[in-house]
Amino acid sequence: MSDQVAVVTGAGSGVGRAVARELAAGGWRLVLAGRRPEPLEETAGLAGGEALAVPTDVTDPVAVEALFRAAVDRFGRVDLLFNNAGAFGPPTPVEDLGYEEWRAVVDLNLTGAFLCAQAAFRRMKEQRPQGGRIINNGSISAHVPRPQSIAYTASKHAVTGLTRSLGLDGRPYRIACGQIDIGNAATDMTAAMSAGVRQADGRIAPEPTMDVADVARTVRHMAELPLEANIPFTTVMATAMPYLGRG
Template structure:
């Protein structure tokens, strides 16, 4: 698989054919944050296979490049896969990400706002300010900055419009023990989703949220070895394949802008959610 640097300074990953020359007419354009692992990587794979051009955003270059190497050959119609290392907590880097998307493709059809962190679990009274701030900066401020930049792009482009899908969590509904920073930010994500949906109406910008429970990723590894429950006991929890989440995101993304999945919940069937606690 060949890597070619384009005029925008980005890397197009191709399989040695002329796919790097693909144009937006060959497929819609998506940005996936947190694309170096877990749900972000699974969603990127699903979108690429469906023919989307996908810009992979994440803090670490190496996992982004690995995602591109694994899946850049998928799909029909020659999708282009572009890794762009980005720290979503830094406004300048977020602006540079979406400027690069406009320079390369001329438009944006989808943002999957996925980058997030659980943070350091522990008793509320012991949570350090720095640990609180780190979770808020990534999960809430980072999501806002990416949504704002995507919104501006979608509002200004011709034809106008696009879709934003926020990665919430079942913690947007019910908390786990020792998760106040994560839970607070995921509740705030729901407010972000609703405001984006309302403010996007005049500009054909749709926004929905997917609330995920126990997808098998690096972040949920401890659920398979035992995690603290609301009753004070430790228990192993069921998990599901992240590909099942990715297929749901693809369905949400494939709808015409006249239709929107406002909220979707996808979870391991037998995990403690209904009746949690």
């Protein structure tokens, strides 16, 4: 994959950093996006190889356009977007969730994913050879909710619709789209799970986690399929986490 170019959002930590390092190990050239310059540069250093760090607010259309323009200016094309940037937001009862809190989660998880997908789609459609792949980071919450997570859950359900529409609309242009739904990967975002998180019955209980490297390897497998093949949806989760019995 030494001539392939991947844009990874939310690349400064967690799943994004792990995926960037895994892709770099496979020879991908990387464009790393995130809000904070220092963690992006750290990821670039850890990944090695050819990596361009572009501080980006994915909720800002102008910033997203600049990100993809920088990718093409540096590497000539975009073969993969890993649409990863997202946030859970504080657990909040429905009746207490403020409008700005709702908007912050939905704007990042859904609108940001759309803006990046749209910008990638445009490049993939116009470049030669034509085509590319978009992989959206969904969540177990794209299937079933956690308590007090209405904004996150709604946004991740909507990402599933985004994935399906992109997959359909991309067919004429060799643009494949898939989604990885992740459950309890061990990152800073899930650190509280070992201490205990709210369950469907109201209890606070610890939950098992899995190595984030297992997520990264799955994304790389999806990314390196030929464009004639696609994994539209896959779920990778800690084996013993409450998912099948979450409700």
